[in-house]
Amino acid sequence: MNRVLKFSLLAVVSVVLACSFSACSNNDNGGTDVSAKDAQFQDIAKQYLNNTVLVTYHTLADDTELLVKKLENLKTNKTDANVQDACNTFLEARMWWEKSEAFLFGAAKDFGIDPHIDSWPLDLDGLLTALKNAEQVKAMAGNDGDAYAGDKLGNSLLGFHGIEYILFKDGKPKSASEITDLQMIYAVAVAGDLRNRCYQLELSWAGEDAVVKDRVSKIQDLDLPYTLNSGTSYSKNMLNAGQAGSTYSSWTAAMQAIIDGCKDISDEVGTSKIGKPHNGEDVNYIESPYSHNSITDFYDNITSVQNSYMGGIDGQRNENLSIHAYIRSIDADLDTRTVKAIDNALAKIKAMKAPFVNNYTDTSAGEAINACKALDDILSEVKTALQKN
Amino acid sequence: MVVSLLCTAFFACSDDDDSGNSGNKEKTTSLFDVEEETYAGGRLGTTFNSSATAYEDPTPATEKAGLGDKFKYGEFFFERTYTQSTEPFSGLGPLYVRSACISCHPGYGHGKRMDRYKADEWGNGYLLVITDENDTYLSSLTGMPQTKAVAPFKAPINEDKININWVSFTDEWGNKFPDGETYSLIYPEVTIPEDAYYVPLEVGGKTVPYSSVKVRLESTIGIYGTGLLDAIPDDSLKAQYAKEEAVGVSLNPSIFANGNWTSLYGKTTHPKRFTYALSRGPLQDAAGANAIWNITNVTRSDRRYHYMTKTYAKVASQDKDVQNKFYSYFSAWNKTGNVQTDIYNYLMNKELPIEMKDEDYVNFMVWHRGLAVPAARDLDDETVQKGHQLFRQIGCAYCHRPSWTTGDDNYSDPNGFFKDGDSRLPRYPNQKIWPYTDMVQHRLYMVNNIRTGWCRTTPLWGRGLSTICTGASDRLHDCRARNVIEAIMWHGNTKSDARASVEKFRQLSKEERSAIVKFIESI
Numbered sequence: 001m002n003r004v005l006k007f008s009l010l011a012v013v014s015v016v017l018a019c020s021f022s023a024c025s026n027n028d029n030g031g032t033d034v035s036a037k038d039a040q041f042q043d044i045a046k047q048y049l050n051n052t053v054l055v056t057y058h059t060l061a062d063d064t065e066l067l068v069k070k071l072e073n074l075k076t077n078k079t080d081a082n083v084q085d086a087c088n089t090f091l092e093a094r095m096w097w098e099k100s101e102a103f104l105f106g107a108a109k110d111f112g113i114d115p116h117i118d119s120w121p122l123d124l125d126g127l128l129t130a131l132k133n134a135e136q137v138k139a140m141a142g143n144d145g146d147a148y149a150g151d152k153l154g155n156s157l158l159g160f161h162g163i164e165y166i167l168f169k170d171g172k173p174k175s176a177s178e179i180t181d182l183q184m185i186y187a188v189a190v191a192g193d194l195r196n197r198c199y200q201l202e203l204s205w206a207g208e209d210a211v212v213k214d215r216v217s218k219i220q221d222l223d224l225p226y227t228l229n230s231g232t233s234y235s236k237n238m239l240n241a242g243q244a245g246s247t248y249s250s251w252t253a254a255m256q257a258i259i260d261g262c263k264d265i266s267d268e269v270g271t272s273k274i275g276k277p278h279n280g281e282d283v284n285y286i287e288s289p290y291s292h293n294s295i296t297d298f299y300d301n302i303t304s305v306q307n308s309y310m311g312g313i314d315g316q317r318n319e320n321l322s323i324h325a326y327i328r329s330i331d332a333d334l335d336t337r338t339v340k341a342i343d344n345a346l347a348k349i350k351a352m353k354a355p356f357v358n359n360y361t362d363t364s365a366g367e368a369i370n371a372c373k374a375l376d377d378i379l380s381e382v383k384t385a386l387q388k389n
Numbered sequence: 390m391v392v393s394l395l396c397t398a399f400f401a402c403s404d405d406d407d408s409g410n411s412g413n414k415e416k417t418t419s420l421f422d423v424e425e426e427t428y429a430g431g432r433l434g435t436t437f438n439s440s441a442t443a444y445e446d447p448t449p450a451t452e453k454a455g456l457g458d459k460f461k462y463g464e465f466f467f468e469r470t471y472t473q474s475t476e477p478f479s480g481l482g483p484l485y486v487r488s489a490c491i492s493c494h495p496g497y498g499h500g501k502r503m504d505r506y507k508a509d510e511w512g513n514g515y516l517l518v519i520t521d522e523n524d525t526y527l528s529s530l531t532g533m534p535q536t537k538a539v540a541p542f543k544a545p546i547n548e549d550k551i552n553i554n555w556v557s558f559t560d561e562w563g564n565k566f567p568d569g570e571t572y573s574l575i576y577p578e579v580t581i582p583e584d585a586y587y588v589p590l591e592v593g594g595k596t597v598p599y600s601s602v603k604v605r606l607e608s609t610i611g612i613y614g615t616g617l618l619d620a621i622p623d624d625s626l627k628a629q630y631a632k633e634e635a636v637g638v639s640l641n642p643s644i645f646a647n648g649n650w651t652s653l654y655g656k657t658t659h660p661k662r663f664t665y666a667l668s669r670g671p672l673q674d675a676a677g678a679n680a681i682w683n684i685t686n687v688t689r690s691d692r693r694y695h696y697m698t699k700t701y702a703k704v705a706s707q708d709k710d711v712q713n714k715f716y717s718y719f720s721a722w723n724k725t726g727n728v729q730t731d732i733y734n735y736l737m738n739k740e741l742p743i744e745m746k747d748e749d750y751v752n753f754m755v756w757h758r759g760l761a762v763p764a765a766r767d768l769d770d771e772t773v774q775k776g777h778q779l780f781r782q783i784g785c786a787y788c789h790r791p792s793w794t795t796g797d798d799n800y801s802d803p804n805g806f807f808k809d810g811d812s813r814l815p816r817y818p819n820q821k822i823w824p825y826t827d828m829v830q831h832r833l834y835m836v837n838n839i840r841t842g843w844c845r846t847t848p849l850w851g852r853g854l855s856t857i858c859t860g861a862s863d864r865l866h867d868c869r870a871r872n873v874i875e876a877i878m879w880h881g882n883t884k885s886d887a888r889a890s891v892e893k894f895r896q897l898s899k900e901e902r903s904a905i906v907k908f909i910e911s912i
Binding site for chain 2: 104105106109110111112113116119120121122123124125126129133154155228229247249253256257260261262267271272275276279280283284285289
């Protein structure tokens, strides 16, 4: 990731020294003496948590829960219409996951949820083996099939891409006749596990008090972790920035973490997700090959950046309570360039020749790569600007 | 007393390497050069990222050499889950330790303390260390035992039967400081019942009784910065050993004695520098280069064989369950029609098809050698500065040697992929780095100790970011310490090489102890 050259030591040392002397909040006084900048950062964090992170994870949990129902329905009633229905719900759920990728730090990372629900490619040999194994099939078909799948199948057989393989082919929903009963048993079990992990994401960030009791019980029954070692939720951890026990040593660190999450996904999309297939001319590196959903995935990833920077998801955005507003107030030119870079990355991705799996060497892919890298670079400048007093 | 003499000899004014000059640039508010020490990996090896991906950045050297993209391409091979034959991360099996590297190295950091051993459990960085009572590894298992297999093979050990029991320990001080503050100490006892083993228990090819088998745990420690450590000149390591020997420090005779190395790495002229047991030398053939082959069992052009034991191959080839299904899963290996022979020959084959392309291996090494060390944080802070001073005063810096200066870094590659100092990998010449390790083995005499008791001083750099990067901050080789105080107090055995420092630590006030902890969390 390209942040190193752009972020100077001077900024680090100067803020540390400054904080020793100024009224910046620090670990020692328990946050009672909050500067105006910190107060603004606190408001931005609240908006970010409620209207970007929590709403995204809540909707993801709802949609993956619905996906299980759709697949169960399909299992009992294998019709083309039901396949289509399940596919629609799959794509909706996937969209919310991809829109969370600017904040993979926290639970998605710490608890290995990201690789658990989004590993690719699917291990096709492993899948064939599992479906040939009567004991495994029986376990997957049982009431606790979801728990069994999550515990026993391994990341290369779980998550979105396992389900994607069962439902889609060449970018379209399969016809019902192409899906076997065994495959449906697997799909339902895997979807159940996917749903469980999305519950875990929601719970880890929102905290027990803010999540439906059934979901909390489910996670507790599965013995899955959902707090930091300190016992707090990931939201509370951020809201405690600057206080003892928080992993954020200051409000500035919390804001920088938000931007770092945006940088990570921008670089990932540019250099890895688009870059590797394009530059290496290798189709095997394309992530959603069965549903031909890659370009949508990339677009949703950068939407995640936009939501994080601009103060909320579409429909719940408050630009006044955003890093965008803060940067505009201290460096309007930087903010303009940042907003432009986000818009440009979105536009260039939208303009990619579709489907990606058939057009990965196209120049439109190269332009999207450049746009994403440029976004990563400018976010480094934003990160530095956050340090300034 | 030897230790206090050492303290004076090494640490009078500075943390420099053995040149002995003080080298402190003056800053009126600081007792040492904050800027210099903030660059923990030197100008070429440090990242100013202190968020969740702080351990994952490329070094400035990597970026400057135009290797940024290759770094990301190599990263795939560390982060992704391997499959049997679905490209591009294929080749998993027939037996494997983990299906992804990152699950052992969560967030690229230290493994997490576990209550059970499950290969797929996120953050389980444990290797099972299975030996006889003389610390000799069982020969019927691989040195890093596998608990996973692809059909129709069976795992050498059934991991569902592994039991990890965390036992409370009370030290001679009752787990209490003179001022009354208490701490808790725990350590693991690992048992594997006899029926969990698929292979017979053998040492040197001969059966040993189950009662003689010992099981311990060794965890991963974090992979960033190994490129910088690799750039420390061989002669500098030798000088450090010689210096310690000269003042009476007990050294591992199988590594160094009478002013000289008693063993080098493999057939090279290089000393050993990596892993607790000092089992590896140059980074280009050290734990990472080896693990990218043997953890997942993915072959490459210079490793066209399985990570495997003869005993396992024999057992599997004679196993009726395996025989019945082998040809249906591995039809290409029906070479003779004699399934027992074919299974054995497949498992023990020395010219297997190549699964990891050379280009991908080179990119992987770019990433591996290119991982940056996070900058130290808050070195201006008054408490951190106090801790910095005390850490040295009480002698911790004796084994946790603060800094080194790298040489020309014309690194070598025992595997022969890279020429000496090859420009395809990032290099770190003439860097002042701050890993806080002397790269020498010492002994702590902990209960249920590390195998052989000798353990290379683990680098302390970057560890303060563990919680934000990995979700945990467990320390020591088997993750028994849940915080810095516990890690320090495990250094306190009567016979421990760190005993004198721990005695001094105990005499400090609570404020002073906390200052040391804060310092350790800041580097």
